[in-house]
Amino acid sequence: MLDAVTAQLDPPLGQALRSFDRMRRRRNSAEYPRPETPEITSDDVMQDMEKAEQFIALAAKVLDQMSPY
């Protein structure tokens, strides 16, 4: 799904979703924490909040214009 959306946006907006997959994996690992990974800090969250807000803004912008196929 991510690949399909990125392909539709790229160019010029594909890079806008660059962090999405990383955040998705991070969320998964937060649900099943392993002792070998560091805890998520508030700084990590604050930095990614900005990027998450950009995803939402992008979605709001393109949703009306993007056909299913």
Add this chain to the structure above:
Amino acid sequence: MRELPPLLLPLLRSNAVGELLAWLYLHPENEYSTTDLARRTGASQPTVSREADRFAAAGLTKERRHGNLRLIRADTDTIVAKPLTDLLAVTFGPAAVLPPLLQPIPGIEEAYIYGSWAARHANRPGPIPRDVDVLVVGSADEDELYDAAREAERILGREVNISRISSASWATDLEDPFVTSLRSKPLHPLIQNRSTT
């Protein structure tokens, strides 16, 4: 004292042989001086020269002279080149592939491999490592680290996880179970004491 055979690939004589071959075969486009290889692998200059003699005698490497420098590269035009490259990628590969991927990323003060790969590299027995765990200390951008991890996975053929912690947590956080656990186990340095200012 005679060095034990490496547990990452006990058919080699030493970690130094594995790391030298990994640098040469996983960067076949590059040629390296013996000084350069010593710096990258942490092996002594005499060890590098001696092993380089053996590689050349076995037809594994090509060499040329540039002034006083002896420049060495992998000979990829042999029947063993492909399987040897593949074998090195899944054994000593992380030591040679990760540093050049991490070096250009700003904000990395230190970087280490930890977990099962680092344990096996330190000759602690156990099963073949399933993945490669990397710790980055500093303020590097998470997305750049993520891209480097995916590129490393492509070359190394196994999962690469890069975790970032701040230099303050690494230096002082003795309460953090992650930090205390890491400090008590083998760490293989990739980048050390780099000032980011």
